[in-house]
Amino acid sequence: MTDLILRAENLDRSFGGIHAVNDVSLEIPRGTLHAIIGPNGSGKTTLFNLITGHTHPSSGRVEFDGQDITGMAYAKVARKGLAKSYQITTVFPLLTVFENVRIAAQAAAHSYVFWRPADGIKAVTRATEEVLERIGLAADRDVIASNLSHGDQRRLDLAIALATSPRLLLLDEPTAGMSPTETAATVELVRELNRDVTILMIEHKMDVIFDIATTITVLHQGKKLFEGAPAEVKSHPLVQEVYLTGSL
Amino acid sequence: MTEVTAANAPDGTPTRGGASAVTVARVRGRGPARWTWGQLGLLVVLATVVLFTVPNPSLAIGMLIYGLWASGLNLLVGYGGLVSFGHALPFMWGGYAAGLVLLNVTTSVWLALFMAAASMALLSLVVGAVCLRRTEVYFSMLTLAFAQLGFFIALQWDSVTGGDDGLAGIPVPTLWLPGTTLELNSLRDPLTFFLFTAVVVLVTFAALILYTESPMGRVLQAIRENEERARGCGYNTRLVQLVTFVVAGTVAGLAGGLFAMLNNFVGLQPYWLLSGGVLIMVILGGRSSLFGPFLGAVVYLLLETTLSQYYASWQLFVGAIFVVCVLAFPQGLWGLVISARPRRLLSKVRRRR
Structure with missing residues (x-):
């Protein structure tokens, strides 16, 4: 069994009638760079909030470094070594x-x-x-x-x-609103940081993460659509369809 | 980096050009607004000026006491972004506590002040735990509610507080020092009383500076800027705010105890006006430092005594001055003084170009 820093099991969360995150599981081995991609509204940020304790999951559990942190207050999660950089x-x-x-x-x-x-x-x-x-x-x-x-x-x-x-760094769209030069510099920085800290990042720009991610999870309408190495994700017909046409 | 801009000579010793560049960076880095321990010196200067210029000794001592009270409140208002509308409560509580100790237990000034501060610390813990369940205007309303509650308890419970008549006939406190015993009689020997008050105020003020400079005091300011992010760094933000609430309450309790000794009396009367008054002192003086509110208190009392000699409705004028101050220089009197400095420096630099 690999050494996992984070394990999320069957996370589920609805807001009113919207099923924002639908039965998503993640396993993140120590030292990797795991990226989550997906169109707007696919549940990426909600998934982050479920991990950090900002939002309580309707069901499912989160384990950080072997400890159950489901529903734990954000400050406490942060003290355990999970840091987050914000989208805004x-x-x-x-x-x-x-x-x-x-x-x-x-x-x-x-x-x-x-x-x-x-x-x-x-x-x-x-x-x-x-x-x-x-x-x-x-x-x-x-x-x-x-x-x-x-x-x-x-x-x-x-x-x-x-x-x-931190032992796990959560980055919510670190390149949002950046110029192409700034984006390139940030991508380089993220790659450099990953040498000694595990990173889980959300990204909207696909080209940004294909070079640096170990694993990519594709979310679509709250569900995990596909997960694999960048090359697999790139060539996967379902992923292409979601990104090219915006729908399934 | 090119050879020209390198700060060090080839043998590793800093060149003259490099050294001066470092100095300039450091001066700019400190920034003109970062007065920390210098505030203690400013306070000594201000207290000396007050001692030699204010003819009425009881007013001079009152300035020190109100100044300390306002500085303590600024921990909450300026550093914490928590506006308390009920800071008269700890001041009055401290007064009653010290007065009751002097009347019923002992005339020791140390014990009276200790009881004023310690009992207020405990009460602040309870009041703060309730008030800090909310922030912003709701926090302010809760502090106001507690102050009103305190007022009515003091009014009704006349067997202890003297009710509407207040706590009268508080005996002159005695100050035990190694080798000597002094009477702190504010009427017969105001100079001793002034000096004693000045020492207590200076020591407490130094403790307040240390608090704002400590890691916890810095976190308090970070919470004011962005509470969510402070939580993201792993801080228990409520705990930091509660400790600050207790510190501000304790300082106000101490000031209230001194005030009771100054007057040998604790009265109820201008009770709720005091909460507003001390807030005006803070904003008048400036929220960005501890010294600012102290200056604000001195100016406020000066205005009050001068104007009330000529006009019965002096508060009208104080109110008008306050409105003008807030509109014209929201950074307060002290903020005005320190922001005037770099502007002059800047204009000099521009002229040189």
């Missing part, structure tokens, strides 16, 4: 880039310390600098986050997630 850019707008990342970096060991200045904790400062260097935001460390360009804010969003030292 989510940073701390009026704090500096450095402070944005530092907040995340201190979470692991110095969450609720109130008796010493945060600036004096060298290990956190170092970890923050490393992440900024890796993401390529080191030069902008003193810029107020809301003054960054859209592309840089998305990278900051990613940096915050990375700074919590």
Whole structure:
């Protein structure tokens, strides 16, 4: 049996009459880059929310690193080592880039310390600098986050997630709204990050993930349509039909 | 990177050009708004100015006490984004607690202040746990409701609080220090009282600065910016807000205890107006620092005493000034002072070009 970081079993969720996620199972081995694709409204984001605890599943269970996390509060799931980067850019707008990342970096060991200045904790400062260097935001460390360009804010969003030292990184359309150059840089970054953290990502642009994903799951109307290696997915007639005609 | 822009000479020692580039970056990085421990120095200056310029000693001491109360409230309002409409509650509670200890138990100032702060910390834990179940305007309404509740309990329970007449005849507290015992009589020896108050206020203020600079205080600001994301980093955001609520309540309790000793009396009267008054001090002074509200309190009391000498309806003028302040400079008096600095610097840079 392979070493799984995440196992989702028969996840199911309806909103009113809409069956957003219909009996979806996922198995994600440690170290892989697993991509979820599908047209708009196919249930990708809901599936993410079921994993992170934002939404409770109607049925099914989620296991993270061997532990049952079904319905667990988001903050608690995050503390276990599951970080998420958001589809709509989510940073701390009026704090500096450095402070944005530092907040995340201190979470692991110095969450609720109130008796010493945060600036004096060298290990956190170092970890923050490393992440900024890796993401390529080191030069902008003193810029107020809301003054960054859209592309840089998305990278900051990613940096915050990375700074919590997660074991599984969930990326919700990391290239959304990016220019082709920015997209290419982000794809390269995701590939580089995958060297030491398992990644589960949603992507809308198919060409982005075909090069970097280990496995691709295709969702359609809440159901798992197909799952396999990029080459299989590319050539699969059902997938082609969904993407070319938009319907089955 | 080309040879020209390299900061280090080939042998590894920084060149003069490189060193100055680093300095410039650091100065820009700190930013003019990042006053932290400097605030303590500013407070010493302000207290000294108050000591030598305010003729009425009881007003001078009151400025320190109200300043501390307002600074503590700003933890919630400015740093936490939680607007409390009921911050008179901890202030009055602290007053009653200290007054009752002095009347019935001992005249020790330490014990009275300790009881004021500690009992308020416990009460804040309960009140905060309820109020923080909601955010934004609902939080504000809940704090207001608790303050009103406190008011009516104090009014009705006259065997303990003296009801409408207040808690009168509180004895002069005694201050035990190693080697000596002092009487803290605000009428006969206001200077000793002022100095004692100044020391308590400075130490508490320093603790508040430390709190805002600590990892937890930073998380508080991150929650104000984006609570969902703070949760995503693994923080129990309610816990951080509750601790802050307790800290702000404890500081207000301490200030209330000092105020009871200053007047030897705890009254009910301007009760609900006080919650609004302290909020005005915070916003008048500026929400982005701890020193701002302190300055706001001093200015507010100055306005109040000056205007009330000439006009019976002085609150009308304070209200008008407040409206103008909020519209013209929402960053507050202190925010105005510090934002004026970089603008002047910038214009200098532009002129040089």
